[in-house]
Amino acid sequence: MKKVLVILLLATMGYYIAGSYFDIGFGQPHFVQGVKPVKDIYLAKTVKPLTVSNAVTSIVVNFRGFDTLGEVTVLFLAVTVLGSLLYKKRHAVGERSVLFSASSIVTSGSKLLFPAIILLGAYVFIHGHLSPGGGFQGGVIIASGFLLMLLAYENYSVSHTALSVVESLAGITFAGVGLLGFMHGGTFLQNFLPVGVLNNLFSGGVIPIIYIAVGFKVGAELTGVIYTVLHEKGQSNG
Amino acid sequence: MIYFILISLLLLLMIAASVYSIAQKDLLYATMATGIISLILSILYYLLQAPDVALTEAAIGVALTTIIFVITIRNTVRMEDETDKKEKFKSAVK
Amino acid sequence: MDSTLFSYLDYAVYGTAVLVMLIGFYGAMVKKSLLKIVIGLSVIDSGLNLLIVAIGYYKGGTAPIFSQGFIDNFKTVSKMTDPVPQALVLTAIVIGFGVTAVALALVIRLYRHHGTLNIDEIKDLKW
Amino acid sequence: MVGTPVLFIAIPLMAAFLIPLLGMIWKELVRIVPGLVLTYLLILAINLLNHVLVHGPIVEVIAGWVPPIGINLVFNAFSGFLVTLMIFLGLLVWVYSYRFKRNVDYEPALKYFLMLMMLITGSVGIVLTGDIFNMFVFIEITSISAYGLTAFYKGRNSAEASFKYVMMGSIASTFLLLAIMIIYAQLGTLNMADIASKIHLMDPKLKIVSYIFFVVALGIEAEIFPLNGWAPDAYAEAPGPVGAAFAGIVVKAAVYAIIRYTYTIFDLSGSFSFLILIGMITLIIAETAAIRQEKLKRMLAYSSIGQMGLVLVAFGFGTKEGVFAALFLMLNHAIIKSLLFFSGSYLTYNSTEKKISEVNGMSKYLPITSLLFALGAFAIVGLPPFAGFWSKLAVLTAAADSNMILIMVLVLMVSVVELVYYLRVVNRVYFFKKEAAVKPQKPTFNGLIVMLVLGAIILLIGFYPDAVTGMLHKATNSLMDKGQYIQNVLSLK
Numbered sequence: 028m029k030k031v032l033v034i035l036l037l038a039t040m041g042y043y044i045a046g047s048y049f050d051i052g053f054g055q056p057h058f059v060q061g062v063k064p065v066k067d068i069y070l071a072k073t074v075k076p077l078t079v080s081n082a083v084t085s086i087v088v089n090f091r092g093f094d095t096l097g098e099v100t101v102l103f104l105a106v107t108v109l110g111s112l113l114y115k116k117r118h119a120v121g122e123r124s125v126l127f128s129a130s131s132i133v134t135s136g137s138k139l140l141f142p143a144i145i146l147l148g149a150y151v152f153i154h155g156h157l158s159p160g161g162g163f164q165g166g167v168i169i170a171s172g173f174l175l176m177l178l179a180y181e182n183y184s185v186s187h188t189a190l191s192v193v194e195s196l197a198g199i200t201f202a203g204v205g206l207l208g209f210m211h212g213g214t215f216l217q218n219f220l221p222v223g224v225l226n227n228l229f230s231g232g233v234i235p236i237i238y239i240a241v242g243f244k245v246g247a248e249l250t251g252v253i254y255t256v257l258h259e260k261g262q263s264n265g
Numbered sequence: 266m267i268y269f270i271l272i273s274l275l276l277l278l279m280i281a282a283s284v285y286s287i288a289q290k291d292l293l294y295a296t297m298a299t300g301i302i303s304l305i306l307s308i309l310y311y312l313l314q315a316p317d318v319a320l321t322e323a324a325i326g327v328a329l330t331t332i333i334f335v336i337t338i339r340n341t342v343r344m345e346d347e348t349d350k351k352e353k354f355k356s357a358v359k
Numbered sequence: 360m361d362s363t364l365f366s367y368l369d370y371a372v373y374g375t376a377v378l379v380m381l382i383g384f385y386g387a388m389v390k391k392s393l394l395k396i397v398i399g400l401s402v403i404d405s406g407l408n409l410l411i412v413a414i415g416y417y418k419g420g421t422a423p424i425f426s427q428g429f430i431d432n433f434k435t436v437s438k439m440t441d442p443v444p445q446a447l448v449l450t451a452i453v454i455g456f457g458v459t460a461v462a463l464a465l466v467i468r469l470y471r472h473h474g475t476l477n478i479d480e481i482k483d484l485k486w
Numbered sequence: 487m488v489g490t491p492v493l494f495i496a497i498p499l500m501a502a503f504l505i506p507l508l509g510m511i512w513k514e515l516v517r518i519v520p521g522l523v524l525t526y527l528l529i530l531a532i533n534l535l536n537h538v539l540v541h542g543p544i545v546e547v548i549a550g551w552v553p554p555i556g557i558n559l560v561f562n563a564f565s566g567f568l569v570t571l572m573i574f575l576g577l578l579v580w581v582y583s584y585r586f587k588r589n590v591d592y593e594p595a596l597k598y599f600l601m602l603m604m605l606i607t608g609s610v611g612i613v614l615t616g617d618i619f620n621m622f623v624f625i626e627i628t629s630i631s632a633y634g635l636t637a638f639y640k641g642r643n644s645a646e647a648s649f650k651y652v653m654m655g656s657i658a659s660t661f662l663l664l665a666i667m668i669i670y671a672q673l674g675t676l677n678m679a680d681i682a683s684k685i686h687l688m689d690p691k692l693k694i695v696s697y698i699f700f701v702v703a704l705g706i707e708a709e710i711f712p713l714n715g716w717a718p719d720a721y722a723e724a725p726g727p728v729g730a731a732f733a734g735i736v737v738k739a740a741v742y743a744i745i746r747y748t749y750t751i752f753d754l755s756g757s758f759s760f761l762i763l764i765g766m767i768t769l770i771i772a773e774t775a776a777i778r779q780e781k782l783k784r785m786l787a788y789s790s791i792g793q794m795g796l797v798l799v800a801f802g803f804g805t806k807e808g809v810f811a812a813l814f815l816m817l818n819h820a821i822i823k824s825l826l827f828f829s830g831s832y833l834t835y836n837s838t839e840k841k842i843s844e845v846n847g848m849s850k851y852l853p854i855t856s857l858l859f860a861l862g863a864f865a866i867v868g869l870p871p872f873a874g875f876w877s878k879l880a881v882l883t884a885a886a887d888s889n890m891i892l893i894m895v896l897v898l899m900v901s902v903v904e905l906v907y908y909l910r911v912v913n914r915v916y917f918f919k920k921e922a923a924v925k926p927q928k929p930t931f932n933g934l935i936v937m938l939v940l941g942a943i944i945l946l947i948g949f950y951p952d953a954v955t956g957m958l959h960k961a962t963n964s965l966m967d968k969g970q971y972i973q974n975v976l977s978l979k
Contacts, residue, residue, distance in 0.1 A: 033388045037381045044664060045377040047695045048410065051671045053369040054418040059687045064674025066441045068555055074425055082423035082439070083317045086446040093495075093548045093557045097611070097623035098450045100499055101630060104604055105457030108634030111597035112464040112645075151320075159316035159424065163453055167324035174332060191506045198503030202496055208549070215492040217550040225425070245453075249329060252460050256336050256467075272368060276375040283379045283402050287386035292394050299398055302379070302405050313372075314422045314440040315412050318448050322408070325456050330401060337463045338394065341470040345392040380660070387653065400656045407660055414671050443670065447619055451663060454626050458659075461633050462652045468637065468645040481646055 078222045079156045079231040087161065088234045088241075092216045096201060099241060102248045103198065109255045129179045137179035144172035152242030156231045162238040166245025173250045177257055185254055190247050197244035204233055204240070272312060279305045290345045292338050300331040372413045379406030393469060393476040397462045404455040411448050415441035489530045491546045491561040491614055494569065498523055498607040502600055509596055516596045517584060520603040524577040527610075531570040538566050539960055543974050545616070552978045554680035558616040560975065563964040565613045567813070567957060568742055571820055572613070575734040576606035578936045582828060583727045585930040598638060605631040605731060609739035616975055618666050618751075619676050621743060622659065625707065628736055629655045635728045636720045647719035654716045658706035665699035668692055679975035682751045682968065697754055700747050701764075707740035709791045710798070711768040718779075721787035722840070726831025729783060730824040733790045738816055741794060745801055745812075750968050758804040765798030766896065773900045777907045781840050782830050785907060786823070789866070792904070793819045796897065800881050803888045809962045810955075811880035817954065818877045818947070822866045825940040828933065829859040833915065835927035842911055847920030855929055856915045858937045863908035865944045868901055873947035 051057045058064045069090055070082055079085040087095050129137075152165025176183050208217035216233075223230030279302055286298035303326025310319035383406060386399030423442035466476065473481050501523045508515040538544060543562035547553070561569070579602065590598070608628030615621050633655070637648035666676070672688045673681055685693065706713045721729045748757050769792050776788035793815065800812035832855050837844040849856040865872035868879075878901065885894045920926075929937070947954060964970070 030389055033385060037384055037388075040384070041377055041381045043695055044380070045374060047668055047692050048373045048377065048414075048671075049370060050689065050692060051414065051668070053372055053413060054416050056417070057414070057671050058674040059672050059684075059689075061687060062672075062674050062684060064441075065554055065676070066443050066674065069442060070423065070439060072551075072555070080425045081317070082425070082442040083445050083449070086442055087449060089549055090551055090556055091446060091619070094446075094450055094620055094623050096495075096499065097620070097627055098453050100502070100604065101454050101457050101623070101626050103502070104601070104627060104630045104634070105460050107597050107600050108461050108630060109464045111594060111601070111634050112461070112468055112637055114594055114597075159422070160320050161317065163449060164317070164320040164324055167321070167329065171324065171328045174328070188510070195503045195507045199500065202500045202503065206496060206500075209490075209492065209496075212550055214547050214550045215496060216548055253329070253332065253336075256333055256460070256464065269368065273371060276371055280375055280378055280382075283382045283405070286398055286402060287382055287390070287395070292392070292398070295395070295398055299401055299405075302402065306405055306409055309409060310412055313412055313416045314420055315415070315445045315448075316422050316424070318408075318412055318445050318452070321449055321452050325452055326405070330456060330459060333460060333463055334394075334398070337466055340467055341394065342476055345390070345395055384657075387657075393649065396653065400653070403656070403660055407663055411663065411667050414667055443676075444667070447663075447666075450619075450623065454623070454659075457630060458626070458652065458656055461630060462649070462656075465633075465637060465645050465649045465652060469649065472642050472645065 074225065076222060077218070077231060077234070078225045079234055080226050081156055081158065081161070083159075084156045084161050084234065084238065085231075088156075088237050089216070089218065092205075092237065095237075095241065096205065096216075099198065099201065099244055099248075102245060103194065106194075106248050106251045106255070109252060113255055113258075128181070134179045137175045141172050141176055144175065145169055148172065148242070148246065152238055153235065154228070155238040155242075156234050157226060157228070162241030163245050165242040166247075167249060169242070169246035170249035170253065173246075174253050177253065185250060187251075187254075190251050190254070194244055194247040194251070197240045197247065200240040201237055201244070204237055208233065268312070272309070275305050275309055275312075279309075291343065292345055293335070293343055295345075296331060296334040296338065299334070300327050303327045303330070373410065376406045376410035376413060379409070382406075391477050391479060393466045393478060393481075396478075397459065397466060400462065401455070401459055404451075404459075408448050408452060408455075411444045411451070415444035417441070489534055491534065491544060491559040492548065493530060494527060494573075494610050494614060495559075495607060497527065498603055502604060502607075505596065505600060509592070513592050516592070517599055520599045521577070521580045521584065523603065524573060524580055524606070528570070528573045528577055531566070531573050534561055535563075535566040535570050535957075538563055539957065543964065543971075545975050545978060547978060553616065553975050554675045554677035557620050558677070558975060558978075559614045560616045560971070561614060562971070562974070563957070563960040564813075564962075565742070567961040568613045568738060568816075569610050571817060572606060572609055572735045572738060575820055575824055576602070576731065578824065578939065579727045579731045579734075581932050582730075582936045583725075585932045594638070597634070601631040601634045601638075602728075602731065604628075605635065606735060609735045612739040613742050616678050617676050618669065618678060618681070622662050622666060625662065625740075625743075626659060628739065629659075629707070632720070632732065632736060635731075636724045638725055638728070639723070641723065643719070644723040647716070647723040651716040651720050654706050654713065658703040661699045661703035665696040665703065668696040668699070677975070678746070678751055679972045683972050683976065685751060685753055693752065693754065697747070697752050697757065701744060701760075704740050704744045704747070705764070708737055708744055709740075709768075709794050710764050711771050711791075711795070714768070714772075714791050717791055718784045718787040721790070722781055722783040726827060729786070729831070730827035733786075733823040733827065734820040737790070737794055738820060741797060741816065744798070745965070748801070749965055750971055758802050760802075761798050762802030762890075762893070765795045765800075765802055766893065768792070768795030769799065769900055770795075770896070773903045777903055779907075780842060782834050782842050782845065782911065783827075783840055785842065785911070786826055786830060789904065789907075790819070790823055792900070793823070793866070796881065796900075799893065799897075800884060803884050803890070805884060805888055806962055806966060807880070807884035807887050809965055810958055811877060811884045813958050813961055814877040814880050814954075817958070818865070818873045821940055821943055821947075822862050822874060825858060825862040825937060825944065826866065828937050828940070829855045829862065832927060832929045832933065833859060836925045842914065844921060844924050845911060846914050846918035846924075848926055849916045850920065851926035852928070854934065855937065858941045859915065860912045861941050861944060863912050865948070867905045867908055871948050873944045873951075875948065876951045 148168035151160040155161030211219035218232035307323040383402030420440040611624035772792035779785040
């Protein structure tokens, strides 16, 4: 009975959602006649005056940088909430749920791969304004490097203090750069550095700086998430 | 033509994986299916000319979300239908 | 030839995205296991993200990344896919991950208290 | 210029990132810094509100891109009034929790105050922002903090309540994104003022669908009837001060968002009667549910849902009187319901079940708290010398002006129901014999101060409503004047 009701509800919902999006149309210009969409302005301004190659980066970090600040905060809050939800008194901390006992191939392989993964992550977020990728992607790659080590070595531990220091400093850098822009140009997150030449590493003003901060922050936060969940031991699987 | 077949195949696979992830009683396999959905999604994003999103989805959807699900399953129960498990817990509490 | 195939794709991509969302909704609303509900929510997110990225796509468009050639003839800008939905999806994916992590932590907490993930066994969780 | 709206977001975020570092130096800083931040923001908000009431709205541009390119924040009389109210309540919640959380370890205390501060920041962001996707981000910030705060106590049911909330919240964000993308795909912009100036170009069918999706998504946060399943549990399981924060801050932000969409962005003709309809249903169902509750906090939660229904009805009149009445109701509800949550959580402090029967005879042991609870109960029902009377009167006048006699009658009947269930509790507090098992808990100094401040405000508004009506009229005008809003934002160079 409940299933039938749910299916009916979903069918109605699906009809309206799918109907609306079919009306919009796929792969063709869908904006209403007489409207000048902001994406054209974004694309034009990405090259000049921002001199950033990757338009997505320029939108995420500069045009809509405020969203990104909020998004980083959401991750920061998620770590906080996880810590609050899974909080235990001191003596219980330290037990680790082990997914599998790793063989020597895995452990030595991880040791080899770990620096390479960290390097890749750093490359991705340093070149965020030139090529696909950026702070989020690079941060996630770094976090997955730590994940590999946590899985391979049973007693591998990441200093909680170090994580929160990195996280806080990166967050302060982001907000601080924003406030510097405020002092310099009168608006929050405004660019106040020379923009350089397109397709150079040192171009785009504050955009690479912010994206590097985001990379560190996301990396530290996601590592924190994995670390917190991994140190949560269920009652019955003792 | 290749493009068309590839996209159709990926879309079909994605529907199949999502049905599987909801229908499967073994939560570990269901989680793997969500990982496969993310993998297909990241290829689709690449085909839809969104490399940034593809990279993010590949890193977050395939790796991190799946691993968090797996850790949670490890800490709770593996089967959706958990009758025998529950009995064990109750007797342990009593 | 190509145009008919593409008109099929018009419906295929959106249709699949909506279908995947509905499957996720079904899982979240009908299933009894808490973990299955969270899986359902993450499936909804997948469908939604595909839907949003598909809005930004233009047939024959290129990725919104400028190389030297693009700057030389600036008219090609209009041939790029729309970067705005991509930027929004980037935000949505990360936020979705945060919410999923919180939900899973709650699942662990509930399991610790009740020893089960079945919502019928957990007293107040009926709606 | 005394300050700028972006500080409302930047300062708390900066502080939130700093607090874990400061905690390493001196643990008490974790409790103090959020209070300092909120105090500063309150001063800033009052200054800016004074400025805005005289000189007109402030539109703040972010990253140097004028709308519609960049994101902008709008601080006008309407949003400024709500921001000031929210930060004021947030500060009171902080003062109240400062001692309340004394017995908690360092780590949970750090997390509690961080989440509380971000809850307030997110709500303030929802009210200030002028961009629909930015609003989504702030809604997520608010919701994630709310999930964490709901499950803060390690009780058996708090995680369940929070899980319910997470589920509803995820569905809400799905609908919100669907609606945002429909609008973007049609109009190519995400800026509210820009959308409002172009909305007539949109396909009418898509317009209706996206409006419905917006109302569904925000209705989950604003506790509108079929979508409010999470609310009573969350209120009942969250720590006492957090209940006050939900009722006073989060719900206000969500209602603001619905109103912004209805009044400024969309130009649908049926949307006002739609608001009246859902408001009326919410009001009736919630008040009849409240009378059947056995737990005090659940009863307060249902009463809160009912009040939100009344606010939507008042907004649904679509007239100046209606908006004025709704704003007055929001102000009163924020203050009175916070007082009820604060005093109610001391009345049932040591009982495990938090049942209404456990408040029996508390007046002998907690005279001031009981008196303040009674004051709040009479005020929210709308008895004459207190604050609630004027707002209910304003609703009835607005209904009479729009010739909606049926709604007047229904509102009066619902008030009688409200009177019955509040009197039941007050009666128990004063005239029943105390149950032996329940130990009364003396309120802390901070808690007492907060409750006395709220009580004083209720009496002040009750005897001298002119203290706030001037500001409310200006807020009303700034909400009703859609053209002015669009012009203010889009004329920036």
